Amino acid sequence: MSEGDGERRKHEGTAKRAMKSYQLTGFNRPLECVEQPAPEPKGSEVVIEVMQCGVCHTDLHLCRGYYDVGGDKKFTLADRGVHPPIVLGHEILGKLIAAGPDAPVDPAQIGRDFLVYPWIGCGTCAICRSGQENLCPDVAAIGIQRPGGYQEQLIVPHPRYLFDVEGINPVVAATYACSGLTAYAAIRKCSGDPATEALMIMGFGGLGQSALLIAKALGHAHIVVADTLEERRTIALEMGASAVFDPADPGAGQDSASPARPIAAALDFVGSEESALNAIAMLRRGGTYVAVGLFGGEMKVSLVGLIVKALSIVGSYVGSPQELGELLDLARGRGLGVPPVETMPMSEVNQALQRLAKGESRGRIVLTAAVPDKAKP
Ligand SMILES: [Zn+2]
Ligand SMILES: [Zn+2]
Structure with missing residues (x-):
């Protein structure tokens, strides 16, 4: 996108003109901080302002560019339709800030916090229709094939992928999208x-x-x-x-x-x-x-x-939207306790990935965005 696009954009509400995005621009190198225009929703899309994003072992495989599938064989990310630049991050807790014209969103939901279900399938194949979008052959997951949460804002293709987190412990809510699920x-x-x-x-x-x-x-x-x-x-x-x-x-x-x-x-x-x-x-x-x-x-x-x-x-590969709903109900009802969670600022995403790679963290690492708190008194 050229800078001119940024000039022509009209943003409503709290949507920002430009944002920071931490991108994998090539395998086996640190993520790069890129300034780019904030996304605008089209059709049924919604925009989430990232508050927290968990760091997952999958991110390390993505940074490396392959999975070891045994013997001398490697399953590369190119096989999975993944090519840099990639915005990683699939454990996303954020605020709904904008919705496209066809998105079935109640205006009262704008400004509320949601957990994003990232394992998005085509929505039309037999597997997706059976409710297991995570197993869709054309899966386009947020933070893998689609831009993820290591940035200030992201597009989610439909509000049905947003899960209410009311009553959920905010310290661990983000981690339910991948590690919990x-x-x-x-x-x-x-x-x-x-x-x-x-x-x-x-x-x-x-x-x-x-x-x-x-x-x-x-x-x-x-x-x-x-x-x-x-x-x-x-x-x-x-x-x-x-x-x-x-x-x-x-x-x-x-x-x-x-x-x-x-x-x-x-x-x-x-x-x-x-x-x-x-x-x-x-x-x-x-x-x-x-x-x-x-x-x-x-x-x-x-x-x-x-x-x-x-x-x-x-x-067993991640989980379905229904299973995420069940997990959140379980967390709300009986409470699940809190595993060790370490928080780091989003700007230290490369250090966080290194800590995870070296096994230095006691538990899950969750990156917190430097969300401007203008709204606070
Ligand atoms: Zn994960
Ligand atoms: Zn499908």
Whole structure:
């Protein structure tokens, strides 16, 4: 867009003439701060002013430009239709500030806070019509294929992707769009009796922590956590895990994670060959292994073992709009507790990505926008 466009634009309400956008302009390099005209909504679109945006491991894969899919093979972002410049950031909490002429928005909703559902599908294929837009073959997610939340304002194609956050703890609200939703949808795939059987969580970063809180709220009374870092195992116990162990220690799993209770389901937030095989080996007959983490690689599983133990091996990728609604209802109703959250200003997005890459953060990092508080007295 030329600068002349900016001159001709007429902005209503609080929409700004220009805004800062942190963009991935090439793989394996820091995000660049670009000044550009603020977006204007057309048709059914709405504009959200970003208040908070969570930083996700997916952003690191996007910055790197590929996923490791095993052997020497790489799944590149070009395969996924993703080409720089990209505005990352898909855990967005913000204020609705403008709506296009065809957007079904009640004027009273302008100025209110919403959580953005980012996993947007084509809306017309059989998968989308079944409610699973996140699995649409033509998914165009906010913060991946569409511009995301590492900027001051963004376009959301329709207000149906906005979720009311009234009654939701604002410290963690943004994280429900990806880490919370991913954990919730994965737990929903687990087998077993939550009251009497154990659920195992492999990997206790931001996702594992969300999963523990959500699983407890859903009635899972026996949760075993595996993580190689002692600090994270301590956090797990503080947050209410029944047992913890170090998966790198061959004897430890036997002592603390093979209690009288059988493990009915394992949620793998690491997703390496090692974590997958460990988890599968520990499941009881009829158990479910849910792969979520994108560490990458491949695994070899005994087909006879799979059949005789009647195991289910399933993948889980983010979650549907309905599941996000269910998660928010759960958070509103019973409350989910707050996992460790670290806030950093949006202008430090590159430092935040580095902290996440190095595993330096205790939990989730949420970037906060420097929203001008002119409205305040
Ligand atoms: Zn994410
Ligand atoms: Zn679709």
